[in-house]
Amino acid sequence: MAKLEIGLHWLAITFYVLGTACFVIGIYWRKDGLNRWCHRLTAIGLLPHGIALGLRWLVAGRIPVYGRFEAFSGLVWLGLVIYFLLRRKYEVTDWAAIVIYPTSILILGIVVMSSPEIKEVPETFKTFWLVVHILFAKLTYGFNLIGAAFAVLYLHKLRHTTGSAALIRQSGVSFVDRLPTGEELDEWSYLCISCGFVFLTVMIISGSIWANSAWGSYWSWDPVETWSLIAWLVYGLYLHLRRTLNWRGVVVTWIGIIAFLLILFALIGLGFLDAGMHSQYLA
Amino acid sequence: MTKNNWLRRITRVIGSVKLASVLLAGLIFAAFYASIVSRSAFSSWWFITLVVMLAVNTYACTLRQWRGAVKRYKQIREGRVSGKPVTVDLPASDPADALATLAKLCRAKWYAVSLQNSRLVAHKNAIGVFGSALFHTALVALIFSAFCGVITGTWGRFGVSERFVFSEAADNYVVFEPSVFAPQDPRRFTLELEKLLVETDENGRVQRFASQVNAVDNKGLRKTQIIRAGSPLVIGGVTIYQHRYGYSPIFTLVLKRGDVIDFIVELETFGEPDEEQEYSGHLVVPGTSCPGYIRFYPGQPVKVAVTIEEPAEGTVTSGVLALGEWLEFSQGRLYFVDWRYWGSFTAVGDSWRNVTFTAFWVALGGLIAMYIINPRTIRATATSEGQVQITASSCRFSSLLQAEIRELARQLQSIGQVLT
Structure with a gap:
């Protein structure tokens, strides 16, 4: 069964890589037909990826969220599903694929290199709060990834449409000209980060409630807890600067990107270091 | 000044x-x-x-x-929002009729609509303006109650073996020792671990564990309950959580000088107990002051590896013992006579806990109101030049508002109320 799961993951990676390649080629060489195929191929990739997760659910007899293999795979799958749901309603989100697809491929790379062994879930994990906590961790990742993607595109746009770069660039032919306006990119980044912030808060609160019911303590300065809190504070700073002090531009956008990198570190990076209470979940 | x-x-x-x-x-x-x-x-x-x-x-x-939120709430109900406006002019054959249809469409999207004298004012999600104030109030309450909880509460961890009689508690109960984190003496209960229940699968891996306990509070009220993860015991104002479990091998030491000493060693597990772990720990052999080391193997049959160092003799004696077997060292014999489960518990006394818990939820509600419930207004006028002018504003996310107004215009076009 493990071989089948790995095989399905590789199949999904193949589709994601093909989709990303189509996207990059379609954008830089202006092949609109390829652009359409990019999202179709990635959507096809979601199928074997989803089947692999479904099989894991069936075999393990529990929701597949425990251990690096399951946790990261689910993170990527749900992140992509969120992206496709948003894409269906808002065309502008098409552009975010340039960051989302490569990030997903990289994380899936970690998945196929980690052990697919099914781990037993400890007693303290058999609770309703586990589902809430982990579901919102994935939603946090999904929305903040899209927010970070828009932030990167906004910085790219800003770099090529202001100052000397704008003067030497031929207008109306490049990738930058086809991007939505800087204002629109910035607003979409803010919107996704705002939603992501709410989900991050739910993740932290549900984790605290779970910890309290399992171990009698809301907070224990566990590394993942601490780094999630740091990311939350950075997002809080971003939102205060953006919303109340009305900051716009490079600095505040970079704060949003840094906050996402902190989220990635808390959800993924710490699994390779000392993750404290979360070590079994992320290892 | x-x-x-x-x-x-x-x-x-x-x-x-x-x-x-x-x-x-x-x-x-x-x-x-x-x-x-x-x-x-x-x-x-x-x-x-x-x-x-x-x-x-x-x-x-x-x-x-709060002051600003009340003011903004009133403004939104009057159709005024300070956000960036989105404006659309739509040519219509019958602007008044188009306006009536727009009112219907707005009502379908949960807007509160008033339509008077060829003028439409609609608003939605006005309550969202309180989100920020609510969130920040709850945050202050959360920090305050958590702070009070730490100052006035108690927190401690203690371990107890099954049916074990502590020498300092002749009545068969274990007395809770306060931890260094809690200066107050929380001796508001005594607790006996009657039985530790461990369920394993066919491979011998632990599926569940729970503790059947008898607790007595300071008024003598007796409570028997099974404590499991997520299901703590509340007694004498203290909540007792199952923390983890381990094993307690029991030994009888027969010294050559004639003393017979019974003792128990509590071996705590590290991490969750269903993993492959070391159940091991240091000990000082009673009556001899010799340092030792114990490793417990909970498989079938149960075994224990013992190492005893005798610095005075310059010897190290070690052996693996099954139940009933003994280890001979220079000062006597160490018998492995029995073993029991051992439970570790966390006891928490925090009278502010409910305030903290409520503040959690209020903060979350405020946050949702702040970012998900976006207050917005739509104002539309039917002009004598055969046009419907729509001006919409929202507190945040004008892109979403633009998409909504575009959708409304498309719907009006599709039912023939406005011209393309």
């Missing part, structure tokens, strides 16, 4: 968002430093001072926020 002016100025500085941003940045660097360099910094005076300063700032901000 009058005294009132000074006060107002100080309150404005203390409650400013600029100060909040500086404090937030400071807290980020402090948490960053503490998590990398030293975790003890989280309980240092400067970290707590930063948190308290942020709480004071948030409190001062919140006072001002």
Whole structure:
């Protein structure tokens, strides 16, 4: 069964890589037909990826969220599903694929290199709060990834449409000209980060409630807890600067990107270091 | 400058968002430093001072926020929002009729609509303006109650073996020892671990564990309950959580000089007990002061590996013992006579817990109101030039509002109310 799961993951990676390649080629060489195929191929990739997760659910007899293999795979799958749901309603989100697809491929790379062994879930994990906590961790990742993607595109746009770069660039032919306006990119980044912030808060609160019911303590300065809190504070700073002090531009956008990198570190990076209470979940 | 002016100025500085941003940045660097360099910094005076300063700032901000929120709420109900407006002019064959249809479409999208004299005013999600104030109020309450909980509450961890008789408690109960974190003496209960229940699968891996306990509070009220993960026992104002479990091998030491000593060694597990772990620990052999080391193997048959060092003799004696077997060393014989499960519990006494818990949920509700419930208004007028002019505003996310207005215009076009 493990071989089948790995095989399905590789199949999904193949589709994601093909989709990303189509996207990059379609954008830089202006092949609109390829652009359409990019999202179709990635959507096809979601199928074997989803089947692999479904099989894991069936075999393990529990929701597949425990251990690096399951946790990261689910993170990527749900992140992509969120992206496709948003894409269906808002065309502008098409552009975010340039960051989302490569990030997903990289994380899936970690998945196929980690052990697919099914781990037993400890007693303290058999609770309703586990589902809430982990579901919102994935939603946090999904929305903040899209927010970070828009932030990167906004910085790219800003770099090529202001100052000397704008003067030497031929207008109306490049990738930058086809991007939505800087204002629109910035607003979409803010919107996704705002939603992501709410989900991050739910993740932290549900984790605290779970910890309290399992171990009698809301907070224990566990590394993942601490780094999630740091990311939350950075997002809080971003939102205060953006919303109340009305900051716009490079600095505040970079704060949003840094906050996402902190989220990635808390959800993924710490699994390779000392993750404290979360070590079994992320290892 | 009058005294009132000074006060107002100080309150404005203390409650400013600029100060909040500086404090937030400071807290980020402090948490960053503490998590990398030293975790003890989280309980240092400067970290707590930063948190308290942020709480004071948030409190001062919140006072001002409520006033502003009430004002904005009234404005939205009158169809006025200070956000960036989205304007659309739609040519219509019968503008008044198109306006009536627009009113219907708005009602279908949960807008409160008023239509008078060829003028439509619609608003939605006005309650969202209270989100920020609600969130920040709950945040202050959360920090305050957590702080009070730490100061006035108790927290401690204790271990107890199955049916074990502690020498200092002749009545067969274990007395809770307060931890260093809780200066108060929380001896409000006694607890006996009657049985530790461990369920394993066919491979011998632990599926569940729970503790059947008898507890008595300080008024003599007796309670028998099974404590499992997520299902604690509440007694004498203290909540007792199952923390983890381990094994307690029981030994009888027969010394050559004639003494017979029974003793038990509690071996705590590290991490969750269903993993492959070491059940091991150091001991001092009673009556001899010899240091030793024990490793427990809970398989079938149960075994225990014992190492005893005798520095005076310069010898190290070790052996693996099954039940009933003994290890001979220079000062006597150590018999492995029995073993029991051992439970570790966390006891928490926090009278502020309900306030903290409620503040959690209120903060979450405020946050959802703040970012998900976006207050917005639509104003539309039917002009004599055969046009419907729509102006919409929202507190945030004008892109979403643009998409909504575009959708409304498309719907009006599709039912033939406005011209393409």
